[in-house]
Amino acid sequence: MALYLLESSLCWLLFYGFYALTLSRETFFGLNRWYLLSTLALGAVIPLLEIPVEWIIPTPEISLSAWLPMAEIGGMGPEIVVIPAPAKPSLFQTLVLPVYWAGVAFAGVRFVVGLVQIFLLYVKGSKKHFVGHTVVTTTRTHLPFSFGNWLFISRHNNFSTEETEKIVRHELAHIRGWHTADVLLLEIVCILLWWSPPVYLYRRSLRTVHEYLADHAVLQTVRRKEYGHLLIRQAQSGMQPALANHFFHSQLKKRIMMMTKTQSGKTARLKYLTVFPLLVLAMLLFANREVLAQVSITEKNTIAEPAATPDAAPAKSPAKIRITESEKSPESYALLEGKAITVIGWGNPANPEHPLYFIDGQEVTQEDLNGVDPGDIAQVEVLKGESAIAAKGPRAAHGAVLVTTKNAPGNPDEMPRFPGCEAVKDVQERTNCAFGKLMEFIGANLKYPQAARDASIEGTVVASFTVNADGSLSDVTIVKSIGGGTDEEVKRVIGLMPKWIPAQKGGKAVKSEMKLPVKFKLDAGQQPAAKSMDEETFKVVEEMPRFPGSGCETSDSDQVAKKQCADKAMLEFIYKGIKYPKAARDAGTEGTVVVSFIVDKSGKIRDASILRGIGNGCDEEVLRLVGEMPDWIPGKQRGRDVNVQFNLPIKFKLEAPAPKTDDLSKPQPAFPAKKKALEPSRFSASPNPASKQVRVYFEADVKPVTVRIMDAAQKVIFEQQVEVFNGVYDKTINLGSAPKGVAYIVVSQEGLEPFVHKLVVQ
Structure with a gap:
């Protein structure tokens, strides 16, 4: 913010310096007024602009x-x-900030006092209304002035009829030109930027231009000499409200010189064309310069190592280049007592379930990639989702792995x-x-x-x-x-x-x-102070919030029956309301979207956000559905309604079209096919190596699953059978009894070959 304010002030100083040296001596008063107002706005906007560097110096x-x-x-x-x-507390907080706000308060009070003075004069004065303006005659001694469409004249000013006519004509020029709006704008800017000298220069020059415009309007029907004598003769002291346009302005000498000055010729207008190079210079000096990237990589994921088998001896492999990312994972998915939501849509899942591979820009097979010597690799990039499709086309819907070797053109030494x-x-x-x-x-x-x-x-x-x-x-x-x-x-x-x-x-x-x-x-001791129960948002409470199902809240039902009924009603609501986005079907996008929202103590749903998305419109569809849900039955803690965070996983899965009848007539194999290997998605075990605990996370089909951790001697360290599995496994496992060395995480489901992942215990 401080840099922005400094750049704005320097930008205004540049524009004002050009005005003072070249334009202020010209008689194009209307153009000068709009130059001052427009450059005031530009000075505030230019430091916020972002200009691509290619616009300035294209360097191949x-x-x-x-x-x-x-x-x-x-x-x-x-x-x-x-x-x-x-x-x-920093020096800015303890010294600079209080001084700034004190200045704002002082300038603001001065501004309000000026408005009150003018308003009191209007209320106490006698008013005479005309078309487009009101003449207010006051009993106080002050110079003639205008504010808005009010023209104030004191009874104690001894003006002749001719002089009064000239004064009224002058002030009417202010009223018709909306000069009060300029004055108020500059006053507000001066309040907020009271420390910046350029804003005061702008304010003084703009008021002077206002007087030039009003004088020019009067001189259309009055001789210069008579009008100049009136200004000199009546240049007397008196009350001068700070926010008004005065007939007897302090810049008297400049006004008389401008009245007697020969009108600027048409060629002088060419000076205003130099504003455009000046504008470009200001943008080069003060605007942010951004380099336009040719490819936007929006997400990176870990290149997983192949899973080891329990009987395989650990082998020392060459060093690999790894791209890593720590992902924020939802903390709880135990929402529907083991149920999972799967959205099934008809589409074309023919896209390969593996990413595309590229070496130095050329597409290769996975076998070609495995044959690359890790020592020759300079860089690996992993694209997924929309970023992969944008870079490599629809075939990259399941991701793209870009490998750059040390011998690639352009690779630095x-x-x-x-x-x-x-x-x-x-x-x-x-x-x-x-x-x-x-x-x-x-x-x-x-x-x-x-x-x-x-x-x-x-x-x-x-x-x-x-x-x-x-x-x-x-x-x-x-x-x-x-x-x-x-x-x-x-x-x-x-x-x-x-x-x-x-x-x-x-x-x-x-x-x-x-x-x-x-x-x-955040350090454990630096977490925010605990909130009251009314303000706190819980993740687990004694009575979790429930979807409002028809007939679920009967008084004779127990809590378990109410929850089962509410879960069924929510599933029915989701199945009826959700749609598989066309973009996701066309791209073959599948996966689980996890949405988080808060059911507040009144039952209303708020703060819905995607914890894990899969893109191609699926995230937006889930948010739309959550936004259409009715008010829930709020959760309770110690008998009171409280705010509860709710995490909901929704799985999108494309169902392949039924096989053609011709395929059924083909001969079947004489022996049963080999079991398909279990391939849990988003599997992670962290940290790895681990010492005391390891967090295991994965997603798999909704059916019973068994998770084991075994040491190198096939001894079971940990085992858990999840009979009611909702599709997401997330557990922190204690490794206190595990011996140091290599261990294996084994995930198994009925009908599939187990999935094995190597774990190093320290």
């Missing part, structure tokens, strides 16, 4: 993209963890790095040193936004920025956002960074794109 440089190499912590995806320090380690000779040590310097810089400058703290917002912000060939940073954008002011804070810290050491290609500095993940995490 090599554009690359890479994720910053982060140090791994416990085998998980490396991230910067920001824990907020105890809040300390050395990636950019944070400055401070240029003296280190070894390349790897220099890279590690630069990474450490970057972490020190971020740790010293990054603050936890107060809004995020108050809202208990945690998560990972991923920022993208360009390191230009000269080392400067530009095109700072947020790839992944969590809100609460965290995005702006990350962008602010990146803006504070010094010039980097640019990427090198063939001994020449080139432009490259970097991505920086920053994790915000």
